[in-house]
Amino acid sequence: MEYFTQQILNALSIGGNYALLALGLxxxxxxxxxxxxxxxxxxxxxxxxxxxxxxxxxxxxxxxxLPVGIxxxxxxxxxxxxxxFRPVRYAPAATGLLTAFxxxxxxxxxxITLVATRSKxxxxxxWLGQRIDLGFVRIQLIQIIETTATAVALLLLVFILxxxxxxxxxxxxxxxxxxxxxxxxxxxxxxxxxxxxSGFLAGLxxxxxxxxxxxxxxxxxxxxxxxxxxxxxxxxFGSLGGxxxxxFILGALEVFFQVLLPSDxxxxxxxxxxxxxxxxxxxxxxxLMGTRHQFGDKDE
Amino acid sequence: MTDTLRxxxxxxxxxxxxxxxxxxxxxxxxxAHERIFNxxxxxxxxxxxxxxxxxxxxxxxxxxxxxxxIAGYTAAIxxxxxxxxxxxxxxxxxxxxxxxxxxxxxxxxxxLVTMVFALLVxxxxxxxxxxxxxxxxxxxLVIVHTVVANWVELTRxxxxxxxxxxxxxxxxxxxxxxxxxxxxxxxxDSPIGLQxxxxxxxxxxxxxxxxNVRLLRLVAWVLSAAVVGLGGVFYVYLIGSVxxxxxxxxxxxxxxxxxxxxxxxxxxxxxxxTVVVTAxxxxxxxxxxxxxxxxxxLPEFLGLTGFFLGLIxxxxxxxxxxxxxxxxxxxxxxxxxxx
Amino acid sequence: xxxxxxxVPLLELDxxxxxxxxxxxxxxxxxxxxxxxxxxxxxxxGAGKTSLISAxxxxxxxxxxxVRFEGRDITRVSPEEKVRLGIGISPxxxxxxxxxxxxxxxxxxxSSQPDKTLREELLGRYLAMFPILKQRYQQKAxxxxxxxxxxxxxxxxxxxxxxxxxLDEPSLGLAPVIVEKIFELIDQLRAAGxxxxxxxxxxxxxxxxxxxxxxxxxxxxxxxxxxxxLLESGDLMGHYMGMERRQ
Numbered sequence: 001m002e003y004f005t006q007q008i009l010n011a012l013s014i015g016g017n018y019a020l021l022a023l024g025l026x027x028x029x030x031x032x033x034x035x036x037x038x039x040x041x042x043x044x045x046x047x048x049x050x051x052x053x054x055x056x057x058x059x060x061x062x063x064x065x066l067p068v069g070i071x072x073x074x075x076x077x078x079x080x081x082x083x084x085f086r087p088v089r090y091a092p093a094a095t096g097l098l099t100a101f102x103x104x105x106x107x108x109x110x111x112i113t114l115v116a117t118r119s120k121x122x123x124x125x126x127w128l129g130q131r132i133d134l135g136f137v138r139i140q141l142i143q144i145i146e147t148t149a150t151a152v153a154l155l156l157l158v159f160i161l162x163x164x165x166x167x168x169x170x171x172x173x174x175x176x177x178x179x180x181x182x183x184x185x186x187x188x189x190x191x192x193x194x195x196x197x198s199g200f201l202a203g204l205x206x207x208x209x210x211x212x213x214x215x216x217x218x219x220x221x222x223x224x225x226x227x228x229x230x231x232x233x234x235x236x237f238g239s240l241g242g243x244x245x246x247x248f249i250l251g252a253l254e255v256f257f258q259v260l261l262p263s264d265x266x267x268x269x270x271x272x273x274x275x276x277x278x279x280x281x282x283x284x285x286x287x288l289m290g291t292r293h294q295f296g297d298k299d300e
Numbered sequence: 301m302t303d304t305l306r307x308x309x310x311x312x313x314x315x316x317x318x319x320x321x322x323x324x325x326x327x328x329x330x331x332a333h334e335r336i337f338n339x340x341x342x343x344x345x346x347x348x349x350x351x352x353x354x355x356x357x358x359x360x361x362x363x364x365x366x367x368x369x370i371a372g373y374t375a376a377i378x379x380x381x382x383x384x385x386x387x388x389x390x391x392x393x394x395x396x397x398x399x400x401x402x403x404x405x406x407x408x409x410x411x412l413v414t415m416v417f418a419l420l421v422x423x424x425x426x427x428x429x430x431x432x433x434x435x436x437x438x439x440x441l442v443i444v445h446t447v448v449a450n451w452v453e454l455t456r457x458x459x460x461x462x463x464x465x466x467x468x469x470x471x472x473x474x475x476x477x478x479x480x481x482x483x484x485x486x487x488x489d490s491p492i493g494l495q496x497x498x499x500x501x502x503x504x505x506x507x508x509x510x511x512n513v514r515l516l517r518l519v520a521w522v523l524s525a526a527v528v529g530l531g532g533v534f535y536v537y538l539i540g541s542v543x544x545x546x547x548x549x550x551x552x553x554x555x556x557x558x559x560x561x562x563x564x565x566x567x568x569x570x571x572x573x574t575v576v577v578t579a580x581x582x583x584x585x586x587x588x589x590x591x592x593x594x595x596x597x598l599p600e601f602l603g604l605t606g607f608f609l610g611l612i613x614x615x616x617x618x619x620x621x622x623x624x625x626x627x628x629x630x631x632x633x634x635x636x637x638x639x
Numbered sequence: 640x641x642x643x644x645x646x647v648p649l650l651e652l653d654x655x656x657x658x659x660x661x662x663x664x665x666x667x668x669x670x671x672x673x674x675x676x677x678x679x680x681x682x683x684x685g686a687g688k689t690s691l692i693s694a695x696x697x698x699x700x701x702x703x704x705x706v707r708f709e710g711r712d713i714t715r716v717s718p719e720e721k722v723r724l725g726i727g728i729s730p731x732x733x734x735x736x737x738x739x740x741x742x743x744x745x746x747x748x749x750s751s752q753p754d755k756t757l758r759e760e761l762l763g764r765y766l767a768m769f770p771i772l773k774q775r776y777q778q779k780a781x782x783x784x785x786x787x788x789x790x791x792x793x794x795x796x797x798x799x800x801x802x803x804x805x806l807d808e809p810s811l812g813l814a815p816v817i818v819e820k821i822f823e824l825i826d827q828l829r830a831a832g833x834x835x836x837x838x839x840x841x842x843x844x845x846x847x848x849x850x851x852x853x854x855x856x857x858x859x860x861x862x863x864x865x866x867x868x869l870l871e872s873g874d875l876m877g878h879y880m881g882m883e884r885r886q
Contacts, residue, residue, distance in 0.1 A: 035431070087618040093430070094360050095621045098560055102613025105553065109607035165750070172736045172747055178698050179734045184722030184751030184799055222549075226438075233435045271446035274439040282424050285432040 006139070007255055013143045015251025016150035017205050019244045021228030022235065023157070024201035026243035029232070030174035031194040033093050037100035038080055039228070040221025041107040042199055046073040046206035047216040048111065051120055070203030077199025078192050089191075111218035121215050146208050153204055154244065157197065161240075166193045174238070234277055236290025245289060250277070303489065310631040311485035314568050315478045317575065318344065322474050334470060336582060341473040342535050344574040346551075347558045348480045349527030351570040352487060354559065356496040356520045359429065362552060363421075363437030364528045366444035369547030370417055371410040371529030373448060373455055376464045376536040378406035384463035391453045403467040407533045411526050418525030419518070426517040441552065449544040462541035468534050476534060480527055484567045485629070487523060492516050497565075557609050561616045563623025568630035573623065577612060584608045647710045649674045649803050649834050650695075650726070655704035657687070657694045657858075664690040666858045667704070672803060677825075677835040679849035679866060681842050687858040688838045689731045692807050696728055697721055708803075723751045727801030731808045731838075733792040737781030741772055741791060744780050748795035757800065765794040768827065786817035793824065803834040810841045822848055846870050 021039070028036045049072030050065045057064075084103045088096050161167035169190045173180045181187050209224055210216055227250060235246025253276060257269045280288070318341065325337045350364045377385075377392065378401045385397040401409065425436045448455050455461060487493050496516050536542045554577070562573020584604050616623065626633075648671035657665035665687040672678045682688050693699040695706050697718040706714045708724060716724070736744050745765075749758045766773040769790045775783060780791060789809055796804060809825070810818040822844045829835060829848055839845035846852060846866045854862035854869070862869065 084614060088621075091617070091621060094358070095617050097360060097434075098556070099614055099617040101553065101556070102610040102617065105606050105610025106614065107610075109604065109610060112606065113604060165746075168739070168743055168747060169750070172739060172743075175736050175738050176734055178718075179730065179736070180747070181718040182696060182698070182722060182728050182730060182734075183747050183795065184719050185747070186719050187717075230435060230438075233431055237431050265450070267450035268446055271443045271450075274442045274446075278424070278436055278439045281432050281435060282427070285428050287432075 007259055009139055009143050009147075011252040011255040012248070013146045013150075013208075013251075014254060015248035016147055017208055017224070017247075018228055018231045018250050019247025020150055020153060020201045020205045021224055022232040022243035022247040023154075023240060024198040024205075025225075025228055025232045026235075026238060026240050027170070027194050027201075028198050030238040030240065031170055032085075032089060032096075032173075032177065032191055034085060034089075034096040035093070035100060035229070036080075036085075036198070037097065037225065037229075038084070038104040038107065039100075039198070039202060040225035041104050041111075042073050042076050042080070042202040043206045043209065043221035043224060044108070044111060044216070044218060045076040046070070046203040047210050047220055048072075048115065050207065050210070051216045066204075066207055069206050070200055073203030073206065074196050074199035077195045077202065081191060081195040108218050108222075115218065120217070142208075142211055146211075149204060149208075153201065157201075157240075160197070166190070170194055170197075230274070230277055234280060234287055236287025239287065239289045242287055242289030246287070249288075253277075307485050307489040308482070310489075310629050311482045311567070313631040313634075314485070314571055314629070315481045317571055318474065318477050318481075321575070322470065325470075336578070338468075338470055338473055338538055340574065340578045341470070341477050342531050342538065343555065343558065343578065344477050344571060345473075345480050345531035345534065346528055346555045347562075347570045347574050348477075348484050348567060349524050349529075349531060350555055350559050351524075351564060351567060352484050352527060353520050353524035354564050355488070355566065355569075356493055357517050359425075359433045359437075361437050362434060362556075363440035363444075364524065365547050365552045365555065366441045367414050367418060367525040367528045368532035368535065368551065369444050369448060369544070370532070371414040372532035372536045372542050372547065373461070374410035374413050375403075375406045375533040376461050376542045377454065378409060379403055379465055379467075379537075380461065380463045381465070388456055388461065388463070389453060393454055396454070403465060403537060407530075407537075410533050411529045414529035414532075415522050415526050418522045422518045422521040422525075426514045426521060441548070445544055445548050448547070455544075458544060460541045460543040464536050464540045464542065466537060466540040468537040473534060473538075476530065480530070481567055481571065483527070484570070487520070488567065488629075492519055496520060554609065557613050559623075561612050561623055563625035563627070565622065565627045566625055566629045569623045569625040572625055572630075576624065577609070580608060580612070581605055646673055648672060648707075649709060650836065651705075651707040651710075652691070652695065653705040653707065655691060655694060655706065656702040657690045657699060658702040659690075664858055665694065665855075668855065668858075668860050669704075670853050670860065670863065672834060672836050674802075674834050675832055676851065677829045677837060677849045679842075679845040679852040680836065680838045680855060681845060681852055681869075682840070682855040684840060686855045688855055689807055690858075691855070692728070692730075692805055692836075692838055695805070696726070719751075722799060722801075725800075725802035727796040727799055727804045729789075729792040729796045729804065729806045729809065731811065733785075733788045735780045735783075735788050735791050735795065737779065739780055740777050741780055741783070742776050744791055744795050745772070745798055748798035751799045758798070761798050761800060765797055768824070769794050784817075785813050786820065789813065789817075789821055790824070793821075797828075803836065804828075805836045805838070807838045808840060809837075810839060810844060818844060843870075 021043075025036055025039060028034055046069040050069040053059075053068045054065060059065075080103065084099065085096065088099050161171055166189070169180055169185050170193060173190050173194075177187070180190060205224070209220060213220060228247070231246035231250040232243045233246070234249060235242025235244070250273070253273050254269065257272045258266065261269060261272070321337070321340075325333050329337065346364070346368060350361065353359075353364070354361050377389070377396055380388075380400065382398065382400050385392065385400070390397055421440055425433055425440075428436060449458050451457070488497075496513075499513050499516070532547070535546070558573040558577045559570055560573070561577060562571065563569025651671040652669055654667045654669050655665055656663065656667055668687075668691060670678070670680070680688055680691070690699060694701045697716060701714050704714070705712055708721075708726060713721060713724065722728075736747065739747070745762060749761065752758050752761070766776075771787050772791060772794060775787065780788065783791060793806070793809070806825070809821050813821065818841065825835065825837070826848050837845055837849060846869060849866040852862075852864065852866045852869045853860060
């Protein structure tokens, strides 16, 4: 029973992580149709920023480091848009995708050259690993924090999208970007907002990635973003709800296969997960919550 | 001049470049240059293979190196001498440890195996378009990599399979490159290739004119896989050993960068891109040969080279999204001017 | 009648050319709209009307020529800035935000309006003028009928209190009964003194509300004059408005 609950919690926290990142990708895509493959580097920047501040000040407090990480991620994300993606803003999707690939390589190389390929160990503070006894189950404090943080972030996002002007503009832009300009809203502002939100999510996810990995290195964002991308497409790329759903499902699948597979084929976990995702996509190419656009469909 | 002759002339035109480079390398190059040249030729085969699919459909393909892996491992396992296999993969399934094949037979088997896989996977992939298709190709790459890295009895897992007889040299590779150029060009100008390119512009138009886009794409996919597979076979024959890392994201991004920079619509693009990226890459590596030694195993891209590669992609996309050569084959434009 | 008292036109298009690659969608079109006027821009399908409007708006680049608003050159100004200057548009196909409610659509329309009191006043005014929108206020805009969406598109653009409104094909795809209603509303707006550039295929309805008209065909201006003049020259109309066979 405890094992079962433990695994559910695992799925929730891993899934939550993927959900945050998938959402970050989906928001940018829904507004300007760009697949932001440089997202992994936004995560890495957050990681290195937090690590740098930690080393410089010796303060390991999450209260200081989390805002640092988030700020770094937001800054990086917005800067990326301005410098690298604006020139290809109106280019076809494939161009943008490949530009993002290229940008991610450039930034990663910066880290490699300037910092090191070797990862820097980041010991998780003792108190985070603490186990809380809830009676029927004992869970790690960090999992509670992670799940709560994810939930709060998602609620915050829903609030921004539904109750603020810029959120409204973003939702409209996802539908018809040019029309948003034709009601007098500044295109750059809307896009920058989308990237800022995306950066916020990356910064938040970064701290949990580091906690789990125990280290920062230039490649730390690559695998999570890959998974996040798969999760977002699974949910229906561009659909925000779909991204969250896809993230949790992917997390659940990973934990499921991890648990289910006998130890000698446990290494094949990724293959199983990707195979299952492929089957789902073949069955429903638009993703679980995406809408199928047939040619000639009225845009309603 | 008939269309076929025009294609032949075009292919010959494009093939001049690698031949020219070969001449230079033979005349002035050292052993080190020859090594670089051989890898360069293999990369060119890979990129040409990639072009055969990406140039004829509008899908971003991230999985082609999976075929390189399948073919490479198949050829390696088949050709490694039995004595060595007994040591490194004694428990290989299908009795593979008990016999060995010559390089030619093994190569043919490897490519056939690759084509079978391509057919099975391709049937699923060509039904999709856009992002979904790309994810499926990505899934393919990851699955191949995971299986190869974990099936220890067959592949020795993450450790290198060594002992592959090194049976290729620059002449064989050059001949293969020329053959690949002609083959890809023939395909591009064939009725299938033409229809594919036309339907790439408008899926509705294609479907309504009765063209079975999926079937054509499948053909392109399988043929593309075969060529990439050939590159994989030659790779293991050249290096003499193989490990999963050679067939994952680094090679994927490298070949993708080469094709994008050169121009994915044409074989000229594939060739040009390979030349420019290799040249730039080697130049950067020369400057990068720095003193910093890491105690850990180096990733294939180290700092400057990755930076350079990424920069190429970004600048290409911003300044010249259609690549150096644009949409047409080089000879098509050249001879058009002459008329 | 054309005004000849030297007034600066509110909107002036000077030799506008619009090109899509090698295709010349609009060739050297010049026209103007004076304050308080309703000017109709007529032409068959594919004549270049929407390309022209898109170029004026800045969504599509102007290959050559100038756009002037109140005498000031705004050719290269961004679309959002043009809206802030006072140019409103109800585009072809209405382009309401289907995933948002009527209320949210209107709220977006008022984006360029900083004055809160004015916003509320405008909202009240247009909800009164388009009561169906008040009825469907919290509904998703995508669930509205064609005619209702057109009213929404119209009021969305009016929420910005524009000085000139460009209406692109408001009757497109609507049943004749609805079209009549829409043009009644346009007439009301005209009576209230709004300056309108009306782009239409439906010549008869458009000419009924317009002061002046321009006729465009295959990217070129073919006729300009008083609306009544154009109504009378029946064969000119038939010639250009869909019964021709050449080209």
